[in-house]
Amino acid sequence: MQPMHTVSAYDDELKYLARRIASMGGHAERMVEQAITALVSADTRLAQKVVRDDPILDESQRDIDEKAVSVIARRQPMARDLREVIGAIRISADLERIGDLAKNVAKRVVAATEGQQPVSLFRGIEALADLALSQLKEVLDVYASREVTKLGFIRDHDDDIDAMYTSLFRELLTYMMEDPRNITPCTHLLFCAKNVERIGDHATNIAETIYHIVTGEQMANERPKGDKTDRVTASLLLPK
Template sequence: MQVEHTVSDYDEDLRFLTQKISAMGGQAERMVERAIDALIRSDHKLAETVVADDIVLDNGQRDIDEKAVLVIVKRQPMAQDLREIIGAIRISADLERIGDLGKNIAKRVSVVTEYRQPVSFYRGLQALTDLALTQLKFVLDAYSTRSISQIEVVRDRDDQTDAKYTSLFRELLTYMMEDPRNITPCTHLLFCAKNLERIGDHATNIAETVYYISTGEQMPIERPKDDTSHEVTITKG
């Protein structure tokens, strides 16, 4: 009985980590969705909600870190279980950072909406958001099912996210060239776009961690992990 009891407590400890990660994942998705929504619809109230919600992810990461260390000390886990725990530490750090990036987008809402633009202006940003959030949902599903059969797909999709970011970078720079009144809002939108591109990178990190949890190996073949926006030059035509 003693042993059974211990094992079940142990399972509960691991379940705590998994469930907390899923909750953080849902929260991170919601924050990013709402931040972009607030930006496009000039919804200051919604933006404030996003900024206030960030603390939930900060606390989530802290809880996971503390629990993880406690479980390692108490249970002295081996192999797969230890990977689960180390994986939870890593993924929660990525999710906390995604929350920061969402919050940073939300904080730019008031400046950007001073220079209100038609919704079509944000089409590129919305498309980039959709790509990044699809990635995030996909890797969170992979985490909850521990399924790595499709995980390589994440990297290809990250290339698409990078390409979309680079084209949006070019587009925003063009708007700035066309009219100096666009410089302030477009600069802030450039940073929003960069944040979305980074969210895609964090999703890819999570995919790599899921792979590591399931296999004990690092994911093969180094991904280039970078967009090409650093090469973009726009000259007045």
């Protein structure tokens, strides 16, 4: 049997990883919130702040990766502990990507807010972001509580996000057809909407990882992630 202080140091290492993930999660959430606020209010200063904040997540991911690999090498974790450590590597990769997507929204603020876009378009992206953010928050809460029975909401939210993204996609295309001056800003808004939709996908990935950490099983009915806008054709939008 290992001496007590070693077991406890090991435990501390696992807790350190979980704490770092929780703090990355909070940081990613904030970046998404601020990127959307910057976009909706055409606030280029806030957008620049989001871009500047991104390296913190990159750094955290590198730190978590190194720590996780070092825990595996030194402690040879088994079963649940091993899933915990591998899960930390996966979740930190998803959180880092969420930060990248928020940064990309922030970088488009200038180009997307040029001209007079109708308020409804920004409201649409804001509503989409609210859904994606509440998905992310609930997933991070489950990471803290480990109550995986609460992960049932994920499917419904995914469907809501897909439906709202598809409707926003159509709305943006229609608006571009009305006036060529809308084309460039609306294209940037399309990419912003797509980024928000992908943030939802990464939140779902995290939910699946947490489920696997806690139960050792794959989450039932994993559904294909990704948007449904590939079926939106001109003939659906243009007047006959």
